Amino acid sequence: MTTFALPRPSVSSHRTIVGAVALAAVVCLWSSFALSTRALETTGMSVGDAAIVRFGVPAIALAPWVPRTLRRLRGERASVIALVLLAGLPHFLLFAWGAHLTSAALTGLLVPGTVPLFVAVLLFLGFRAPISRRRLIALGAIVAGVAASATLTGGPAGPDGIAVLMAAGLVWAAYTIGLSRTRVDPLGVIALVSLTSLVVALVLAAAGALPSQLFSGTVDLPAWGTYALVQGVGTGLLSTACYVVAVKNLGSSITAAAGALSPVLTAVVAVPLLDEPLTAGLAVALVLIVSGVVAFALAPGRAARTPPADPRR
Template sequence: MTGSRTTERSAVGLGAMMLAVTVWAAYALSIRSVASSSLTPGDLALLRFAVPVALLLPWLPRTLRRCRELPLPALTGVAVGAGLPFLLLSEAGGAASTASLVGLVIPGTVPLFVSVLAFVLLRERPGRVRLLALAPIVAGVVVTLVLGPNGVPAAGIVLLLAAGALWSGYTLALGRAGLKPVEVVLVIAVPSLLATIVAMAAGLLDTRMLRGDSTVPDILAIAGVQGVAVGVLSTLCYSFAVRRIGSRTASALGALSPVLTAVLAVPFFHEVPDAVMIAGLALILTGVLAATAASGPRRRAAATAPAGRA
């Protein structure tokens, strides 16, 4: 009975992670589209964080009380790693690159960054099998970045790498914060929304939307994708998946989103992947499958661990 329950919990966690991956692909496409829309990065941030706060406002008092009981470093890692700094870095990197690179660099580098941060901060040494599994992911990202992009500024790639590093910190913090999925959404959205408002008031972030210079279709599209799908749905799914299957397995599966992003970028942005991009995506897919298989014992342990300690 216990084995069956563990398998079921893992299957549900994997399903939640696959839904999150799908939304992340939409995130990469929407990030890329902001540069050519009537919205500014400030408008993007406002919609990304205001919508989840508005939708989940009834849960805010309980979340604030809960946060007083939790470790500040973990809460900070969650709020910063997936909040306003991450959003602005990924938007700036996306504006200087392509949708495929947004979908490739950020989730593609997360498994590597997670392993590095776990070693540096937590003294957790990755096993030999996991290192071998991570090698194709790293190779796929490196091959694509070195041989693939033409005319993409190095600064854009650096910004995307920095966003991937932040998301990796978020992934590790999420596994240790002990937050419920709805609480995760609010811990990310509330401080980021306040920071966005302060930045706008100080003139650090511009807005066209509040001046009435943005189009309604652009506002509705970004509010739906960023505010509802990314801000609420993917955050709920990802935090749920980390609790069920563990942060390392979740981060490895997250590297599948470049494949989906590259496919969707063809009809949306006419970004047809070349041979180098296809080879890089194939390497990443191989690494994801290997890393997921290598995390099997850890995943089974995570599925039976207390909530928030996976």
Template structure:
């Protein structure tokens, strides 16, 4: 989970760093989605076999929710705001949007105690908008909120899919790499890759976005959920904005403003409270009727693949 937090922070920092590099947003997107296809190439045949049995709506949600549309929204919002807000707003608003979408799709309700946590998240987002110095910054926060909404679609799709994490990563990367690569290679969009981008920039985005975010983050988070459980892993994941904020100060010279601090505290508190308040207390174990005495152990938690066939529970939404 510690590795996941660092990788998530690396995503926010590298998104903010696109403007300071020779690469365009489309260049960075191509590196982000093409690299996992190369690294995970041995598993492509398995992914092709499994994708035939998946519902088209779930596949579309996976590709849009974490693919090129999400990446470009995050890059656009990051260019208008700061790395700290990228790291706070996008993951911080996921519990709110997941709750709304789950209610709209399946009439799944959050627990009453969790509604107060969602109010804190809304207040944090409102502070980031109202504290914007320029209209561009306010627009950037709104764009980041849209990115959080899109990512929430991906979050719900992950719970509905029957694909394993590797196959899911390949499924969302393939169309995104194609959509980003065609305009770049045909010269239909400005590109530093075709014109000879700085090798250092290319290697950074291949390592951070392609290998780190595209491959390692998904596998690390899936492993953390198996070992820690969904609520604990999601709560620890809330530390990612803190890491982003701390590193962005020396890396980009971003000031830690009072508004950013208040936004971080509100959103972070809301995310942690939402997950902790959603944890169900274990029911008292009942002795087996046939063999009185020791309690029958409860079944183990389902793996992410098995859980994908079940309706989402909001306590593990972040």
């Protein structure tokens, strides 16, 4: 009797599937982050409150991992640690500030939309990582989309808001590169970023540098509870964990590029949820950026005549 065995999936295909699933979750959770941050003003919570809740939930949940993470940091380079920490309070404050100055759709578009560009530039400047011609064209489409969003969308967005959101994209790109180089495990990364950001946010709020209801005794418990679920659990735990898994399995460039798909979901959901219009200018920007993202992800990562270079060495 002849038996036939089904081929077992290769390790590379398994990693691709795991990375793709994690990346899909990241897109959805990033969209909820942009929407909830833009809606922060309607909840009565301040930026300081949001930061404390955002980082407090994962910091408390992952407290058992802190001692182990601190031991792992002994052999880590200070520059890598600094890059990883950028994903915490620095990125959150820039993102929240940009959301206040613009709209949810534009916030969700410009931040992840500029990350692939900044990752490619930083890798080229720091490690001389070559960029293939196809990826250069794809990045050009993303740049055109960002320019279109800045000039054609209208509304409350001004040059200051655009600049702040692009700075947030640059900070996240630097974090993405640091994440690909760190030896700390995913849970350790979340614990480190959350605990450090929580401590700094509490200090700034206590000193009056960040407005907070926590120190004025006027905490709105329902608003804090909702924000703890959406941002603390959703963004603080799930999205960060999924992003780490995606980077480890797919690489930093593809993960950063595909993350730019979240603006589509953000722009569509913002129409009924926040009563924001889906303008023709925004539609043009979305088409350009999504086209660039898809082309970037499908294009070869290196020029044909350039020998492979591992930026993590």
